Amino acid sequence: MTPPTRTRFAPSPTGRLHLGHAFSALVAARTADRLGGDMVLRIEDIDQSRCRPEFEKAIYEDLRWLGLTWPTPVRRQSEHFAEYAAALAQLDDARLLYPCFCTRAEIRAEIACSPSAPQGPDGPIYPGTCRHLSEADVAARKARGAPFALRLDCAKALQRVDIDLFFDDVTHGRIAADPTKFGDVVLARKDTPTSYHLAVVVDDHLQGITCVTRGEDLFESTHIHRLLQYLLSLPTPHYAHHRLIEDAGGRRLAKRDQATTLSDLRAQGLTPDDVLARLPPLS
Numbered sequence: 001m002t003p004p005t006r007t008r009f010a011p012s013p014t015g016r017l018h019l020g021h022a023f024s025a026l027v028a029a030r031t032a033d034r035l036g037g038d039m040v041l042r043i044e045d046i047d048q049s050r051c052r053p054e055f056e057k058a059i060y061e062d063l064r065w066l067g068l069t070w071p072t073p074v075r076r077q078s079e080h081f082a083e084y085a086a087a088l089a090q091l092d093d094a095r096l097l098y099p100c101f102c103t104r105a106e107i108r109a110e111i112a113c114s115p116s117a118p119q120g121p122d123g124p125i126y127p128g129t130c131r132h133l134s135e136a137d138v139a140a141r142k143a144r145g146a147p148f149a150l151r152l153d154c155a156k157a158l159q160r161v162d163i164d165l166f167f168d169d170v171t172h173g174r175i176a177a178d179p180t181k182f183g184d185v186v187l188a189r190k191d192t193p194t195s196y197h198l199a200v201v202v203d204d205h206l207q208g209i210t211c212v213t214r215g216e217d218l219f220e221s222t223h224i225h226r227l228l229q230y231l232l233s234l235p236t237p238h239y240a241h242h243r244l245i246e247d248a249g250g251r252r253l254a255k256r257d258q259a260t261t262l263s264d265l266r267a268q269g270l271t272p273d274d275v276l277a278r279l280p281p282l283s
Contacts, residue, residue: 005037007213012044013055015255017062017262020245023279027242028213030282041070045078062262066272084194087202096157099148100130121220125183151184167226170240177226201225205234213240
């Protein structure tokens with residue numbers, strides 16, 4: 001029996017929601033309604049240095065103003081680090097992780113010395129400096145208290161894959177997954193014991209998400225997510241990557257650019273219907 005459709009809207013409380021967030025939330029809700037399911041809300045607050053309680057409170061206010069509802073309790077990533085640690089341990093037990101002691105400055109310097117450094121969706125791919133450190137070297141660095149991140153050894157991980165990896169997207173169709181686009185991604189750091197990639201894969205499974213609705217800017221991330229799903233023996237949801245909302249200059253709306261927020265629009269006297277009128281069709 002096919003499970004009912006469940007979508008999700010997963011904002012980070014690092015600022016106020018804007019029209020782009022409204023569009024994403026409404027698309028997720030419309031998709032769930034159309035397919036006879038529901039939409040869950042998830043607060044992606046693993047970055048404790050930037051997330052604020054007042055922004056989380058504002059998320060609830062803005063979404064309720066738009067007329068949206070969701071099951072409770074709301075999943076907050078900061079309350080589930082133990083679950084991410086268990087997934088990380090599973091990958092570590094399979095010897096698919098390695099510690100990376102490189103600072104960001106060191107990585108930039110090494111890449112600058114190699115003009116032919118391969119590019120990934122997030123910029124130049126990590127050159128694998130720490131991939132081949134000896135066990136003695138790793139132990140000595142850890143003993144000195146050197147900070148490190150945990151990276152996925154992508155090449156070794158792909159050697160474990162004995163099927164054709166793919167994912168299905170509403171807009172793009174069936175896509176062959178190519179995790180090498182990201183190289184050896186970071187899955188955890190000392191100050192943040194999980195990464196976006198690992199956390200969302202675990203979350204989507206534990207929340208029973210059958211259709212991941214999110215912006216087109218995260219489409220490429222699905223390649224690495226598909227690999228992690230395989231390595232952790234998790235089911236693969238369908239995907240619906242929607243278009244992005246842009247400003248008058250053609251730039252994607254972003255918190256860092258101080259895009260007009262939903263609370264600003266509400267203060268100006270606009271209604272939820274006015275917001276809908278400013279957005280593209282949801283279907």
